[in-house]
Amino acid sequence: MASSSALICETEPWKDLRAHVDDIKKTHLRELISDTERCQSMMVEFDGILLDYSRQCATLDTLNKLKNLAEAAHLKEKINRMFNGERINSTENRSVLHVALRAPRGSVINSDGKNVVPDVWQVLDKIKDFSERVRSGAWVGATGKVLKDVIAIGIGGSFLGPLFVHTALQTDPEAAEFAIGRQLRFLANVDPIDVARNIAGLNPETTLVVVVSKTFTTAETMLNARTLREWISGALGPQAVAKHMVAVSTNLTLVEKFGIDPNNAFAFWDWVGGRYSVCSAVGVLPLSLQYGFAVVEKFLKGASSIDEHFHSAPFENNLPVVLGLLSVWNVSFLGYPARAILPYSQALEKFAPHIQQVSMESNGKGVSIDGVPLPYETGEIDFGEPGTNGQHSFYQLIHQGRVIPCDFIGVVKSQQPVYLKGELVSNHDELMSNFFAQPDALAYGKTPEQLLKENVPHHLISHKTFTGNRPSFSLLLPSLNAYNIGQLLAIYEHRIAVEGFIWGINSFDQWGVELGKSLATQVRKQLHASRKKGEPVEGFNFSTTTVLTKYLEVKERTRIEAIQKIILS
Numbered sequence: 001m002a003s004s005s006a007l008i009c010e011t012e013p014w015k016d017l018r019a020h021v022d023d024i025k026k027t028h029l030r031e032l033i034s035d036t037e038r039c040q041s042m043m044v045e046f047d048g049i050l051l052d053y054s055r056q057c058a059t060l061d062t063l064n065k066l067k068n069l070a071e072a073a074h075l076k077e078k079i080n081r082m083f084n085g086e087r088i089n090s091t092e093n094r095s096v097l098h099v100a101l102r103a104p105r106g107s108v109i110n111s112d113g114k115n116v117v118p119d120v121w122q123v124l125d126k127i128k129d130f131s132e133r134v135r136s137g138a139w140v141g142a143t144g145k146v147l148k149d150v151i152a153i154g155i156g157g158s159f160l161g162p163l164f165v166h167t168a169l170q171t172d173p174e175a176a177e178f179a180i181g182r183q184l185r186f187l188a189n190v191d192p193i194d195v196a197r198n199i200a201g202l203n204p205e206t207t208l209v210v211v212v213s214k215t216f217t218t219a220e221t222m223l224n225a226r227t228l229r230e231w232i233s234g235a236l237g238p239q240a241v242a243k244h245m246v247a248v249s250t251n252l253t254l255v256e257k258f259g260i261d262p263n264n265a266f267a268f269w270d271w272v273g274g275r276y277s278v279c280s281a282v283g284v285l286p287l288s289l290q291y292g293f294a295v296v297e298k299f300l301k302g303a304s305s306i307d308e309h310f311h312s313a314p315f316e317n318n319l320p321v322v323l324g325l326l327s328v329w330n331v332s333f334l335g336y337p338a339r340a341i342l343p344y345s346q347a348l349e350k351f352a353p354h355i356q357q358v359s360m361e362s363n364g365k366g367v368s369i370d371g372v373p374l375p376y377e378t379g380e381i382d383f384g385e386p387g388t389n390g391q392h393s394f395y396q397l398i399h400q401g402r403v404i405p406c407d408f409i410g411v412v413k414s415q416q417p418v419y420l421k422g423e424l425v426s427n428h429d430e431l432m433s434n435f436f437a438q439p440d441a442l443a444y445g446k447t448p449e450q451l452l453k454e455n456v457p458h459h460l461i462s463h464k465t466f467t468g469n470r471p472s473f474s475l476l477l478p479s480l481n482a483y484n485i486g487q488l489l490a491i492y493e494h495r496i497a498v499e500g501f502i503w504g505i506n507s508f509d510q511w512g513v514e515l516g517k518s519l520a521t522q523v524r525k526q527l528h529a530s531r532k533k534g535e536p537v538e539g540f541n542f543s544t545t546t547v548l549t550k551y552l553e554v555k556e557r558t559r560i561e562a563i564q565k566i567i568l569s
């Protein structure tokens with residue numbers, strides 16, 4: 001291996017790609033797409049999933065150059081080091097083994113020379129047993145009632161992944177059948193409005209609260225947990241907490257200190273990053289309570305099938321690698337800093353928010369893994385909405401404003417098909433017409449010549465012109481069941497890792513979230529001192545002092561009332 005402190009931008013393949021940008025900029029996507037042979041070799045199929053990357057501003061030559069870049073970045077070695085449980089998260093001295101969370105029972109994945117798969121399955125078995133007891137009514141609440149409603153408290157990685165999967169499964173016919181009569185809600189924000197929304201219409205007697213926090217110290221989660229503990233013990237007495245609150249954490253000491261019986265805690269490990277934890281008890285427990293363990297196991301199997309593919313497929317046929325390399329091409333060479341995630345499925349409405357964290361918390365870094373400031377940008381600005389909703393919102397900018405590479409995600413078989421007599425096409429086909437149309441609209445655009453032929457008035461020609469040449473991926477899934485949802489998740493997780501491996505950063509730490517947290521501590525102390533002892537605002541700059549003082553004046557009057565309303569309702 002070359003010296004680990006050498007930046008990738010200093011290598012020949014990087015420089016070669018830089019020089020190659022001019023060649024690519026000369027060729028419009030319209031021309032690239034007309035080369036059928038090129039397009040044929042820009043399709044990757046795996047396990048029923050088809051990736052079409054022919055609408056990337058890239059030639060076969062670009063791909064070869066990207067492969068050289070992958071070699072220079074030691075991509076293969078880095079992937080292997082991850083799967084081998086080496087401590088690749090060097091700033092936290094941890095391995096990165098979310099792949100072990102979905103490894104088949106009996107397989108071997110080592111961390112520090114110890115096979116972690118048996119531990120993973122021990123927790124999965126415990127979740128299966130517990131969720132079946134709750135669902136069957138063998139485990140009941142303090143007043144003997146079945147616990148049919150679950151509130152999962154957690155934020156960031158302890159929330160977004162489980163929310164994405166829950167939302168995606170909600171309309172899957174098989175999963176929905178298992179969820180009849182049950183509700184799963186997520187309490188993430190420390191905003192008391194989120195508490196109010198979560199408990200609205202729920203009875204503490206029939207509610208199970210799952211506190212999900214890797215560290216069990218996250219301020220938002222712990223305050224929400226204390227608030228719901230109050231809600232339960234206020235209604236049912238403090239002894240009810242044992243029956244109505246369970247926890248998911250790596251910190252079982254703090255779980256016990258909080259008042260939750262460690263027997264009712266579900267462990268995971270420091271080698272699972274928060275944003276990569278949906279396949280641990282973080283996601284598996286709440287999802288199994290809602291849908292039953294068997295459905296969730298299919299989700300894990302889907303993710304595992306992609307892990308195996310990512311680990312073993314040659315780069316040219318490797319979905320996450322192809323996606324990752326071309327994303328690096330778009331960001332670092334073509335200079336497109338954003339990425340739109342556009343699933344043509346309402347069931348995937350929480351996919352973009354989840355990927356936003358996975359991607360931006362992983363790859364939004366300013367220094368290399370060795371701490372050297374980077375002379376190039378890393379990470380994308382990820383955002384997205386399901387199609388067709390997005391089309392009526394931000395697509396204008398994507399078509400005629402800035403160039404934003406898009407991920408179009410389509411599904412062959414709808415979870416909820418509707419065929420109306422007399423309609424030209426089924427409702428799902430109507431949706432998918434847009435999935436097929438948009439990538440071409442972005443790639444081809446529309447020229448002034450075409451508009452003239454259509455007799456468009458002269459003064460509107462420039463307004464109605466589409467420059468085109470806007471890249472996109474099309475990813476087509478056979479259906480959207482638990483298995484496919486697991487596959488989709490793993491494709492994106494590994495794609496993001498590939499990008500980070502190429503950029504030479506640590507995609508598995510998140511120091512950038514700390515500064516804001518510690519400044520909030522200072523503000524919290526000030527709010528306490530001002531509210532309780534009437535102390536003036538001190539120690540802040542002019543701006544913060546002014547706004548804080550104003551806030552303290554107004555908020556004082558309504559504060560207690562609001563809290564009482566929530567706790568007592």
Ligand SMILES: O=P(O)(O)OC[C@H]1O[C@](O)(CO)[C@@H](O)[C@@H]1O
Nearest residue numbers: 156157158213214215218274513
């Ligand atoms: O699960 P925890 O420890 O409560 O952390 C929640 C989230 O907070 C972060 O540490 C920072 O926002 C995320 O990485 C993590 O997913």
